[in-house]
Amino acid sequence: MAPGPQTAKQAGLFDGLKGLINQLSAGSSQQTKQIKAHTQGITRIAVSHNGTRMISVGLDMKLRLWDLTSLREIASFDVxxxxxxxxxxxxxxxxxxxxxxxxxxxxxxxxxxxxxxxxxxxxxxxxxxxxxxxxxxxxxxxxxxxxxxxxxxxxxxxxxxxxxxxxxxxxxxxxxxxxxxxxxxxxxxxxxxxxxxxxxxxxxxxxxxxxxxxxxxxxxxxxxxxxxxxxxxxxxxxxxxxxxxxxxxxxxxxxxxxxxxxxxxxxxxxxxxxxxxxxxxxxxxxxxxxxxxxxxxxxxxxxxxxxxxxxxxxxxxxxxxxxxxxxxxxxxxxxxxxxxxxxxxxxxxxxxxxxxxxxxxxxxxxxxxxxx
Missing domain, CATH: 2.130.10.10 (YVTN repeat-like/Quinoprotein amine dehydrogenase)
Incomplete structure (x- = not known):
């Protein structure tokens, strides 16, 4: 499981991607947030309609479900x-x-x-x-x-x-x-x-x-x-x-x-x-x-x-x-x-x-x- 940035969690700055938008837009164009999602390359990503969940699939043949509020993994599936x-x-x-x-x-x-x-x-x-x-x-x-x-x-x-x-x-x-x-x-x-x-x-x-x-x-x-x-x-x-x-x-x-x-x-x-x-x-x-x-x-x-x-x-x-x-x-x-x-x-x-x-x-x- 890949935790999100601890400082962001403590400050309560994330509210799905809406929170990410507000936080990142206040910085420079090169400021990014990232998570270590898979052990190998990411091949596909999809975000829920309300912007609070994300799924990813990688070359490690895992599909993972993410909470975009905390940037934490919710579940992992073998596919x-x-x-x-x-x-x-x-x-x-x-x-x-x-x-x-x-x-x-x-x-x-x-x-x-x-x-x-x-x-x-x-x-x-x-x-x-x-x-x-x-x-x-x-x-x-x-x-x-x-x-x-x-x-x-x-x-x-x-x-x-x-x-x-x-x-x-x-x-x-x-x-x-x-x-x-x-x-x-x-x-x-x-x-x-x-x-x-x-x-x-x-x-x-x-x-x-x-x-x-x-x-x-x-x-x-x-x-x-x-x-x-x-x-x-x-x-x-x-x-x-x-x-x-x-x-x-x-x-x-x-x-x-x-x-x-x-x-x-x-x-x-x-x-x-x-x-x-x-x-x-x-x-x-x-x-x-x-x-x-x-x-x-x-x-x-x-x-x-x-x-x-x-x-x-x-x-x-x-x-x-x-x-x-x-x-x-x-x-x-x-x-x-x-x-x-x-x-x-x-x-x-x-x-x-x-x-x-x-x-x-x-x-x-x-x-x-x-x-x-």
């Missing part, structure tokens, strides 16, 4: 992998979950979904045979995951019982998402198909037809519009109710790691590609782009909710860069001598970066623009 395709907290914050990537376990499609109690660390659920996608519904009443047969399976998180399976895909599922009201589920696949079902009845509602190759990401622009990107080099905007295509754009590169980021503004979205991040208007115009310093050496990227700034680290450079995506300006940098940045998360309720390091530490870095 037998360092690669989680998804992990986070249930909407009400009472449960934490993690889905081990199939590529990190034995056999095709043999990922594992775990769920534990945040209160006492008790294991509540373990599901074998999952693919990369596994999520909670926004209302917290269901878990949806992709199985090895390309079905979307719905589980009651309280009982672990199957509700039903959603059939319709004939290829591995790449992404699952719920509509904000939890009434519908949309899933994309490697053959280019996108299907939506009624989550209450299990019936297929509509299909979004157009992509000719694997769909790498889907996300909702708002409650009425869906965006998708594909290895066919296109992005498309769809009407959710009808499944009709609203917009077609063919300017994307044909790379496997393209993902989508929506912003607080409903009239723009970003594509995170192999060499750059591009901003688009919903009418298909490219507004600007940010080119990576080392395009083929990406370690981690995280983008702020407004889509204006990003945290970027490279495998060959022991530095975390905080950049303005519009101007391309470097706002600041976190130097990591003697180690390297493995993962970084932009904490959306305050200007703090949560940074997982190669030496097993987690650092909390105040995002203060450097002085010229």
């Amino acid at each position: 037998y992998t360092d690669r989680m395709s998804t992990m986070g907290f249930s909407p009400e914050g009472k449960m934490l979950y993690a889905n081990a990537s199939p590529q990190a376990t034995l056999g095709k499609g043999s990922g594992t979904f775990y769920m534990w109690s945040v209160l006492n660390g008790q294991k509540l659920l373990k599901l074998d045979g999952t693919q990369d996608s596994a999520i909670f519904s926004p209302n917290g009443k269901m878990i949806a995951y992709a199985d090895r047969n390309s079905n979307v399976v719905l589980i009651d998180p309280k009982t672990g019982r199957h509700k039903f399976g959603l059939r319709g895909h004939r290829s591995n599922i790449t992404k699952i998402l719920y509509t904000p009201d939890s009434q519908f589920i949309i899933a994309s696949a490697k053959n280019g198909a996108i299907v939506m079902w009624n989550a209450q009845t299990g019936r297929e509602a509509c299909r979004f037809v157009g992509h000719t190759d694997a769909v790498t990401d889907i996300t909702l622009l708002d409650e009425n519009r869906l965006i998708s990107v594909s290895l066919d080099g296109t992005f498309r905007i769809w009407d959710v109710a009808s499944g009709h295509q609203v917009l077609y754009g063919s300017q994307l590169g044909r790379t496997s790691n393209i993902r989508l980021v929506t912003t607080n503004s409903h009239d723009q979205f970003l594509t995170v590609e192999s060499g750059e991040i591009r901003r688009w208007s919903v009418d298909g115009r490219e507004l600007n782009k940010y080119t990576y310093k080392y395009p083929h050496q990406m370690a981690t990227i995280d983008i702020s909710k407004d889509g204006m700034r990003a945290l970027i680290a490279y495998t060959s450079d022991p530095t975390l860069y905080w950049v303005d995506l519009n101007s391309g300006q470097e706002l600041n940098r976190l130097e990591a001598p003697g180690t390297s940045v493995y993962t970084a998360q932009y904490f959306q309720k305050g200007d703090i970066a949560i940074v997982g390091m190669g030496d097993g530490t987690i650092q909390f870095w105040p995002l203060v623009k450097k002085e010229d």
